[in-house]
Amino acid sequence: MTYEGGVHEVGDGVWAYLQPDGSWGWSNAGLVAPADAGGPSLLVDTLFDVPLTQRMLDALRGATPAADGIGTVVNTHANGDHCWGNELFAGADIVASAACAEEMAELAPDRLVAMKDAAAGGQLGALGEYVARIFGPFDFASVHLTLPTRTFTGTLELHVGGNGGGRVVRLHEVGPAHTRGDVLAEVPDAGVVFTGDILFVGGHPIVWAGPVANWVAACDRLLAMDVGAIVPGHGPVTDKDGVRAVRDYFVELEREARARYESGMSAMDAARDLHASDRRGWGDSERLAINVAAVYRELGADVASDTMTLFSNMAELAGR
Numbered sequence: 001m002t003y004e005g006g007v008h009e010v011g012d013g014v015w016a017y018l019q020p021d022g023s024w025g026w027s028n029a030g031l032v033a034p035a036d037a038g039g040p041s042l043l044v045d046t047l048f049d050v051p052l053t054q055r056m057l058d059a060l061r062g063a064t065p066a067a068d069g070i071g072t073v074v075n076t077h078a079n080g081d082h083c084w085g086n087e088l089f090a091g092a093d094i095v096a097s098a099a100c101a102e103e104m105a106e107l108a109p110d111r112l113v114a115m116k117d118a119a120a121g122g123q124l125g126a127l128g129e130y131v132a133r134i135f136g137p138f139d140f141a142s143v144h145l146t147l148p149t150r151t152f153t154g155t156l157e158l159h160v161g162g163n164g165g166g167r168v169v170r171l172h173e174v175g176p177a178h179t180r181g182d183v184l185a186e187v188p189d190a191g192v193v194f195t196g197d198i199l200f201v202g203g204h205p206i207v208w209a210g211p212v213a214n215w216v217a218a219c220d221r222l223l224a225m226d227v228g229a230i231v232p233g234h235g236p237v238t239d240k241d242g243v244r245a246v247r248d249y250f251v252e253l254e255r256e257a258r259a260r261y262e263s264g265m266s267a268m269d270a271a272r273d274l275h276a277s278d279r280r281g282w283g284d285s286e287r288l289a290i291n292v293a294a295v296y297r298e299l300g301a302d303v304a305s306d307t308m309t310l311f312s313n314m315a316e317l318a319g320r
Contacts, residue, residue: 001202001283003236007063010229010237011190013167015063017056019047022203022234023283024134027081029056030194030231032169032187033066034161040071042160042169043092044185044194044231046085050142053085072158074171075148076196077179078103079208080112082233086146095158096148097173100181109143111307116140127308130315174198174218176209178233184222191228198222201235201242203283205249207294212254219247249280257295267296267303268313275317286317 005020013033019026029045047053060067075083075096083104086094096104116135119128153173160167168188175182178197185194197205198218207215222230222243230238253274260270271292278285290310293303304310 001235007059008237009063010231011187011192013066014187014190014192014229015060016194016229016231016237017060018236019052021283022201022232022236025081025138027197027233028194028231028235029082030185030192031060031064031067031070032160032167032190033064035167035189036161039161039166040069041066042072042074042158043070043089044074045076045082045196045233046073046088048081048084049139050085050088051139053088056085057088072160074158074169074183074185075100075104076183076185076194076233077175077181078107079179079197080107080109080140080143082196084109084140084143084145087144090146093150094146094148095150095152095156095171097171097175097181097183098151098153099173099175100179100183101148101151103180104145104147108145109140112138112140126319127312127315130318131311172221174214174221176211177215177218178205178208180209182218184218186225186227188226191226192231193222193225193227193229194231195222195233197233199230199232199235199238199242199246200282201232201238201245203234204280204285204287204291205246206284206287207291210294211298212250212295215250216247219243219250223247253291254295257292258299260292261296261299261301267293267301270296271313271317272320275320286314289313289317 005018008016010016015031017029025048032042073089073094078100119131156171158169170186172184271289296303
């Protein structure tokens with residue numbers, strides 16, 4: 001998907017940092033300045049490795065002096081492309097849901113280092129080619145996992161620029177959906193929300209956790225917010241039409257996967273069938289292998305969930 005990357009002001013004192021093309025690892029982040037100049041700012045998410053996060057920080061500093069003093073970092077979920085640059089903000093208050101922090105501790109960067117090394121060594125065959133394509137640009141060896149310093153459940157109001165005052169950023173826990181601890185970061189006075197990977201624009205989402213019903217409910221929560229600018233985890237800035245498109249995707253996914261489950265089709269055969277008939281034009285359609293499997297598990301099917309099987313199934317669909 002083609003759109004302009006870099007820093008974009010999406011509300012009064014609120015900036016999005018976008019990384020085209022929004023595919024694997026090319027995630028978005030954002031900066032929220034305090035209402036009064038001079039106080040510490042808030043960053044929503046870091047990026048997949050340290051060099052990328054430093055590049056983002058340099059770009060934000062070039063766009064606004066608010067980026068010079070980041071006092072709080074919010075991680076919207078545990079996937080590395082939204083938190084593996086945390087070490088550059090080790091002096092900040094790093095905030096995430098409790099479920100996110102727990103999952104983050106389980107997702108060590110060295111797992112992807114090992115996968116990339118195996119791919120480079122020719123040990124993974126066709127899967128290795130897929131792994132090299134989607135993860136090749138990233139420097140996971142640069143990452144030293146830096147976990148949240150504060151966690152919450154439910155909702156949390158953060159005050160940007162000072163405790164008890166300043167600008168409010170409201171965090172809403174909506175996981176498990178994409179991951180176990182997904183969070184939306186709303187800036188009410190600017191009419192902006194950062195969705196993390198509850199929204200992918202122009203690309204298929206991916207259900208690592210589920211259930212799908214929670215993802216639909218998260219979309220409904222976004223639709224009920226008084227916001228105009230919606231910054232997805234991947235892809236260009238959108239509006240509520242973008243939310244509706246993702247909601248519709250999951251309603252259709254559940255309906256079509258359920259029909260194939262009830263007909264006796266295996267999860268992977270159902271994914272192949274849906275992949276062959278997909279006409280959305282969204283990127284990363286191989287993620288249907290993960291998404292259909294998630295629905296099948298919800299319906300009671302015994303479907304493999306180990307990393308190598310999941311990525312092998314996606315590699316097969318990508319090759320088609």
